[in-house]
Amino acid sequence: MNILLIIPAAPGDRWVDGPIYLPFPQLAMPTVAAATPPQFKVKILDEKVEPIGDAPDADIVGITIDTTVANYAYSLARKFRERGSFVVLGGPHVSVLPHEAVFHADAVIVGDAEDTWPQFLSDFSSGRSKKIYYSNYPSLSRIKPPRLDLLKPGAYPTLSITHASRGCPYHCEFCCIPALSGNCYRHRPIEEVAKEVEAHDGLLTIFWDDNLTADRKYARQLFTALKPLKKRWIGQATILFALNRALVKQAAGAGCIGLFLGIESFSTESLKEAKKGFNPTERYGEGIRNLHDHGIAVDAGVIFGFDHDDPAVFERTLDAAASLRLDCVNFNILTPFPGTPLYVRLKKEGRLLTRDWSYFQPYKNVVFQPKQMTPHQLFNGYLRAAKNYYRTWPILKRVFFTPWFLSTKRLSWFMNFQLRKNIPLTFSDAFPADGATNNEGLIEKRGQIEKSIGIQSDRT
Ligand code: B12
Ligand code: SF4
Numbered sequence: 001m002n003i004l005l006i007i008p009a010a011p012g013d014r015w016v017d018g019p020i021y022l023p024f025p026q027l028a029m030p031t032v033a034a035a036t037p038p039q040f041k042v043k044i045l046d047e048k049v050e051p052i053g054d055a056p057d058a059d060i061v062g063i064t065i066d067t068t069v070a071n072y073a074y075s076l077a078r079k080f081r082e083r084g085s086f087v088v089l090g091g092p093h094v095s096v097l098p099h100e101a102v103f104h105a106d107a108v109i110v111g112d113a114e115d116t117w118p119q120f121l122s123d124f125s126s127g128r129s130k131k132i133y134y135s136n137y138p139s140l141s142r143i144k145p146p147r148l149d150l151l152k153p154g155a156y157p158t159l160s161i162t163h164a165s166r167g168c169p170y171h172c173e174f175c176c177i178p179a180l181s182g183n184c185y186r187h188r189p190i191e192e193v194a195k196e197v198e199a200h201d202g203l204l205t206i207f208w209d210d211n212l213t214a215d216r217k218y219a220r221q222l223f224t225a226l227k228p229l230k231k232r233w234i235g236q237a238t239i240l241f242a243l244n245r246a247l248v249k250q251a252a253g254a255g256c257i258g259l260f261l262g263i264e265s266f267s268t269e270s271l272k273e274a275k276k277g278f279n280p281t282e283r284y285g286e287g288i289r290n291l292h293d294h295g296i297a298v299d300a301g302v303i304f305g306f307d308h309d310d311p312a313v314f315e316r317t318l319d320a321a322a323s324l325r326l327d328c329v330n331f332n333i334l335t336p337f338p339g340t341p342l343y344v345r346l347k348k349e350g351r352l353l354t355r356d357w358s359y360f361q362p363y364k365n366v367v368f369q370p371k372q373m374t375p376h377q378l379f380n381g382y383l384r385a386a387k388n389y390y391r392t393w394p395i396l397k398r399v400f401f402t403p404w405f406l407s408t409k410r411l412s413w414f415m416n417f418q419l420r421k422n423i424p425l426t427f428s429d430a431f432p433a434d435g436a437t438n439n440e441g442l443i444e445k446r447g448q449i450e451k452s453i454g455i456q457s458d459r460t
Contacts, residue, residue: 001125002041004058004085005029005150008065009047010072010358015155022418023048025156027163027208028064028091030146032113037121042150049155052076057083060124064091065101067337070357074104081106086129088120093357095180096339098132111135111182112166114143137182140166141189145196157414160200161208164193164222168211170238172262173275174303176339177210185211187218194225197233204257204411207235214238219247223254232407234258239279242287242298252294257408258415259291260330263300266320267313270306275341288324295405297327297412299419303362304382305334307371314381318389327402327412328419331386332362333378334370363422383423390420 007026015023026046033042040060045052061080065073070093077087090109094101101108107129109116116133123129148159165188167181197205212235213219219241226233232255239261242248264279265271271279291298302317321329336343336352337360346352351369359365366375373381388394395416402412 001039001060002056002058003036003043003060003062004056005032005042005044005062006052006064006076007044007046007048008063008069008073008076010069013048013069014051015048022422023157024206025148025151025159025161026064027146027161029062030148030150031143032062032064032090032117033147033150034144035113035117037118040121042147044147044150046151046155049152058085060088060121061085062088062090065089065093066091067093067357067360069093072358074101077104086124092176092180093338096176096337102131107131107133109133109135111180112137114138114140135182137184137186140186143188143192145192145199158202158204158206160197160202160205162193162196162200162205163208164188164190164212165209165214165218169214170211170278171275171341172264173273173345174334174336174340174342176337179339181210185214187215190218190221190225193222194229197226197231198229200231203232204407205231205233205255207233209235212237213241213247213251216244216247220250223247223250223256226254229255231255232257234260234411236260236262238262239284239287242291243280243283245290248290248294248296252296256296257405258297258299258327258411260299260301261287263326264303265306265309266317267306267308269308273306273308274303284320285324288326292325292403295403295408297402297408297415299328299330299415300326301330301332303332303334304385305366305368305370305373305378309370309378310372311377311381314385318385321389322394325398325401327398328415329389330419331382331389333366333382334368335360335362335365336368386423390416390423395420 007029011017029044033044036042043056063073063077077089081087086106088107088109089101089105090113094108095110098108098110107120108131109120110132112135115138116135120129120133148161151159165186167185168177169185171178234257237259242261263284264274264276266281268281271277271281288298300321304313336346346368353367353369353375359367366379369375370378398416399409399412402409
């Protein structure tokens with residue numbers, strides 16, 4: 001029996017279409033492929049790098065879906081069902097909205113594949129598959145290494161991706177990780193992770209963990225196991241990790257050259273509002289210095305649009321980013337993804353502007369009514385900040401100040417130019433003005449909400 005696993009990409013998000021967001025491979029489908037019993041023949045097709053037209057006919061088609069691509073993925077599911085394949089959907093969007101996804105599929109998977117997928121395949125083989133499979137979020141002690149060999153060779157800057165944990169112990173308001181990971185934080189056995197990293201032959205290993213260092217004891221043991229491998233790696237953590245000088249030193253010794261840090265905001269009020277009050281703004285400088293002292297570059301995630309953000313937030317953020325000497329910044333517009341407490345709150349407050357998932361793109365749209373700005377002001381402020389930050393001269397200055405280790409500098413250079421590519425080129429590319437848009441409903445709703453909460457519209 002043939003299985004085709006698809007990583008969907010809507011037109012405009014494929015690499016042939018031009019600049020795209022970080023061109024790294026995805027871990028979900030290689031992991032699902034690894035969890036597939038050997039009697040099935042599996043292929044992976046990443047639409048970002050190869051056209052779907054080349055897809056072979058398959059008995060079962062699995063599609064992984066995040067919210068940004070949900071509408072497009074549903075249309076793909078329809079196409080494959082019409083061609084006679086049995087279509088199974090999974091991934092973040094499906095896991096939080098299984099009852100929506102099930103309308104577009106023959107079966108859906110909620111949560112992890114390791115327990116659900118083999119069960120579905122067994123049921124399917126005996127002709128009695130169910131509509132929805134719920135994961136029990138099993139122990140990660142015996143998961144198989146991802147089938148990276150099924151990704152298109154030569155299509156990505158590195159194929160060395162892995163993960164050591166799933167989930168995160170925190171509950172930030174805008175984040176759906178707790179919902180996706182069954183509200184638990186699980187680790188893989190360290191020797192299995194180290195074995196996988198040892199087998200990587202790329203220049204750089206990427207840990208796709210949600211929060212690699214949340215458990216300090218585990219992190220220490222992991223770094224001890226990674227050290228003798230003499231590999232370089234990057235991952236995701238919180239600023240709390242950066243404040244632990246001993247642990248940072250150990251991470252650097254184990255090959256860490258860069259971290260994505262969820263800074264989110266420089267305002268204590270906004271962080272409290274986002275249930276991320278554990279980020280100590282007054283100690284950001286100390287944390288960044290710790291990382292820099294050990295040759296670790298910092299890509300800071302920043303979000304604009306919290307209720308405490310006023311129109312001056314953009315300027316303040318740029319000043320703070322420059323004075324902290326961040327190596328690069330990942331600017332986002334606050335986006336209430338389904339499955340987050342933020343989505344529930346904004347819906348209750350009548351501030352969601354649309355449920356058309358194709359607009360839920362933190363780089364391209366404002367899908368809610370901000371408190372202290374109009375959606376236009378928020379989008380314009382975000383865009384101006386990002387464009388300003390990613391001018392050539394400031395990039396060169398930043399890379400100059402990145403710690404002097406060849407691999408760290410190279411990483412900083414790569415990330416700055418990749419993130420610059422991600423900025424929508426013009427205002428109208430991403431958020432068309434009235435009259436030029438095909439989304440009149442959204443614009444009209446904006447008008448109504450602005451009026452109802454007394455915001456003066458800045459649209460002509
Ligand atoms: C690595 C990562 C990235 C990478 C790589 C992209 C990728 N899609 O992997 C990069 C940095 C490029 C990225 C970009 C973005 N990401 Co991202 N990313 C992640 C992250 C941290 C880890 C994903 C991962 O590899 N996990 C490890 C694998 C093994 O687990 P998994 O993906 O959950 O897959 C398991 C199950 O879900 C299941 N499964 C998944 N799909 C399917 C399909 C089938 C058929 C079956 C049977 C099972 C199945 O099986 C797997 C094994 O158990 C997740 C967080 C998360 N935990 O999901 C966010 C996450 C997926 N990203 C998110 C977002 C919003 C984005 C961005 C829009 C930007 C942003 N500001 O964060 C962009 C654009 C995404 C895009 N469309 O390209 C959100 C999505 C929210 C949502 N509701 O859809 C998440 C959940 C983060 C969050 N905090 O909310 N991301
Ligand atoms: S934003 Fe980061 S720290 Fe907060 S819950 Fe999500 S993964 Fe954890």
